[in-house]
Amino acid sequence: MDNPKVKVINLTKKFGDLLVLDDVSFEVAEKEFMCVVGPTGCGKTTFLNSLTKLYLPTSGEILVNGEPVDMKKNNISYIFQEQSTMPWLTVEENVGFGLAIKGVDAKAKREAVDEVLEIVGLNDYRKYYPNELSASMLQRVVIARAFATKPELLLMDEPYGQLDIELRFKLEDELIKLWQRTQTTVLFITHNIEEAVYLSEKILVLTNKPTKIKKIIDNHLPRPRNVVDPEFIKLRNEVTELIKWW
Amino acid sequence: MQKNKTLLYLILSIVSLALFIGIWYYFTAVLQIVSPKTLPSPVKVFTTFIDKFTNPNPDGATLLVHALSSLKITLTGYLTAIVIGVPLGIAMAWYPKVDLYVRPIFDLLKPIPGVAWVPLMIIMLGIGFASKVTVIFISAIVPVLLNSYSGIKQTRDVHIWVARTFGASDWQMLTRIAIPTSLPYVMTGIRVALGAAWTTIVAAELIASTEGLGFMIQQSRGIYRPDIIIVGMVTIGIIGSVLGLLLMLIESVLVKGRSKV
Secondary structure: OOOOOEEEEEEEEEEOOEEEEEEEEEEEOOOOEEEEEOOOOOOHHHHHHHHOOOOOOOEEEEEEOOEEOOOOOOOEEEEOOOOOOOOOOOHHHHHOHHHHHOOOOHHHHHHHHHHHHHHHOOHHHOOOOHHHOOHHHHHHHHHHHHHHOOOOEEEEEOOOOOOOHHHHHHHHHHHHHHHHHHOOEEEEEEOOHHHHHHHOOEEEEEOOOOEOEEEEEEOOOOOOOOOOOHHHHHHHHHHHHHHOOO | OHHHHHHHHHHHHHHHHHHHHHHHHHHHHHOOOOOOOOOOOHHHHHHHHHHHOOOOOOOOOOHHHHHHHHHHHHHHHHHHHHHHHHHHHHHHHHOHHHHHHHHHHHHHHOOOOHHHHHHHHHHHHOOOHHHHHHHHHHHHHHHHHHHHHHHHHOOOHHHHHHHHHOOOOHHHHHHHHHHHHHHHHHHHHHHHHHHHHHHHHHHHOOOOOOOOHHHHHHHHHHOOOHHHHHHHHHHHHHHHHHHHHHHHHHHHHHOOOOOOO
């Protein structure tokens, strides 16, 4: 691959004697939507956290644009599994949080916040505090916050794991819209195979612990995708077979 | 619904207060089973209360002068405790090195009540303003510092991670994540400290005073005037409540989007 957006080279992570990530290497192309799937507890979160250096990798290297990843220099957004809105900030302040950290001036910040609030449909709720919103709205705030900084790389760790299925479908479609519009590179972790097939351009299948890469599958299904389409089901079954470790 | 509840609460408060004063009145003024030298009737206390606004006798100053004197000492000690205690508590919780140095001393001093410092303060600082303020300060700084400390410790990892992935500096994580997280706790500490400071005033004024509510109470004990003692106590209660209400107002402006701790 020429000039990959992200290049992971021999990434290894140990917690004490426990080997979690075992010599993982792969690349993500610019503007690609990659889903990472694997059995429960295989270290998917550790994988993302090592990537962002929230955990320091034991060995190996992560390059973004060919240089070691640096949160201050690279424009990265991370959507965590847990609810992560700041309860002391209003919706618009939450959405503008990343921009405020990066020192973006007031006018540009306002424009960016307005734009993403419009897309996720929270314009009428901009002055609300998180404790006044529903779970789905909170998740939209988090997604809006992640996109407001126009990240070159967006990391998502099972962002919809806690939501019911109807809501998940809705937010998945919203996410695809945002991704197509912003052309950001996305690395999306999920244990939900259907979700991975629905969203991704490429699926990275991980093995059980210690985590290695089992296979990388290209996903060229046309969009909008249909979960009952035979081609869709075929790919879904293929991934399921790969993950079965029992 | 909410309005009805508030009204009900108000009525209940008034009823219970009236009942309390009624019983007091019944036993002292009607049955007269308690000597007025031991416990005067509420009517007597009320007339003394009104009288003390203008009458400097028998303790040398009017109620207002006493109250202002006590307030000056309390607020000086209390505000100093906030100005030092809040940043120190935050620094201890955020910077492990500060914690390492300050914590052992603090843990040792924490269980000593403010009043226990009075004799030492008299020797060290004399019998003036400074020693009284210091006693108040010591009483107030403990809850302020403890709550600020534990408030910072409530910071959620995921908020720190969000900030860090956006490229936040350590200072930004402190000021934009940890301190806002701690705010309800800090405010609780400040409220608790107000109680501690204000109730310590009587003890602090045991140190030779010429005015102050504690002094007035002490003087009246010597000359068997329980009515003035009660007036002093009630005044302490009223001022304490008003200051507490004021703090709750400030808190409701500062702490948004969260239920109170």
